Amino acid sequence: MTEPYDPAGEGAQMSFKGRMSYSDYLELEKVLNAQSPLSSAHDEMLFIIQHQTSELWMKLALHEMRAAIGAIRADRLDLSFKMLARVARIFEQLNSAWDVLRTMTPSEYTQFRDALGQSSGFQSWQYRAIEFLAGNRNLAMLGPHQHRPDLMEKLEGILAEPSLYDEAILLLGRSGFDIGADAARTDWRGTRAENEAVLAAWQAVYRDPQRHWMLYDLAEKLVDFEDYFRRWRFNHVTTVERVIGMKRGTGGTGGASYLKKMLEVVLFPELWKVRTVL
Template sequence: MTTDTPYDPAEEGAQMRFDGRMSYNDYLRLDMVLGAQECLTDTHDEMLFIIQHQTSELWMRLALHEIGAARAAIRDDQLQPAFKMLSRVAKIFEQLNNAWDVLRTMTPSEYTAFRDDLGQSSGFQSWQYRLIEFAVGNRNPAMVKPHAHRADIMEKITAELAQPSLYDEAVRALARAGLAVPQEVLERDVSETHAFSDGVMAAWAVVYRDPQAHWALYELAEKLVDFEDYFRRWRFNHVTTVERVIGFKRGTGGTGGVSYLKRMLEVELFPELWRVRTEL
């Protein structure tokens, strides 16, 4: 049955008046969020560049929230909740990967039109990205320096480096389950990056050779590999996007640009989990 009367959601109970009441805009503070895109030039594509990076930072904030909770759950041997959180982190990085497709619609000439106005600002300086790397285990002290001018950020970084990383907690879970983990690994300086250990790989090999006997640890290992898989893809997409847009120019923050990003492709977050596959 058709009618010429316009549909009115209020007739079905939809709330239509918000004077003095919380609205969608109020809850999400959209005036603040949507007012944060202040272009420095009148070029069309600068808006794309800003939104790409701002939304990436929002997704990274959620990733840090989930990684922190997953780490705490693993520390308490609550592995099932950790699996859900780690799956979410992997999906966050899938979302971040998809975002590169949008940025790649910007051509070199379009980026060049406003690139000089960025000054020395660069994604290399993202403190949330640095915290993600530190939280999962890639703890390079040289990467702290770009944040030294901000005491509040340094406080977060210092607190992160003082506690075991996500992977440290996974390795400690192996030991608590009765698997042989070298004592020097368990007692290492957690502020430093975990170095590959034959003993840790041997412990993971026990898990992989008999998944049924170690199912929770087996699933934990695969959740970590899932995350690093998406993380590696994100780094690769970063490299190809930068090369497509600026070629081999230096980055705005002074890095080698593509050459720097390609070096990052070689970093292994959970080395034993990748190399154990060769041993099975």
């Protein structure tokens, strides 16, 4: 009879007294004890974990986006490409999470929905930070965070500096392209206006990719990111409509109708319009 396999026979560490273990390194006790359902409904655990894991992925997306912005600002496009590719894959991962949440039926959600009070994903400050970092700077969206000075400081810090798309446009200017009014911008806090000069610059890049390969590659990395971001938003709408129909959201928004409006937001408008004018 074959003896059961013992990893210790091959040198695997089996005793962790006084040593750092896997659980210690990841602080798993904190993570695994962070779920506190407020009802006896079976599916509330699914709802909590889906949103908590999404927030963890968004934390990583923010980490990568900030690094990509810094790399573009320093003219290190080679570094930014890896980070932007990772952000796109993070949103691919976030998309998959909706598939798990959609296993919850409307009947199951109603068993614990009232326990949520007015809490809503609409209030996610990390999601807002991702939008602000990307370039969608709708100041009305600061409202849900005004009760938290610490979060407002973080979000205002993002708004005080150029966004990811702003940095891409400034790079066009440093590369010799006319970027029109964007060259004179000093207030990054407000909504940026679309710019025909920027559209013309991207058009020149796309008409001669070999000559402007790094800018061309950057443009496609940005489009990749927004492509996955749009899919995530679309899947969010579909999931919400499947679970609560056209009811209002717990946070007071129109629910699915509000999310459908968000589908119209374009992060990098000239990069999408350039496809029409080529």
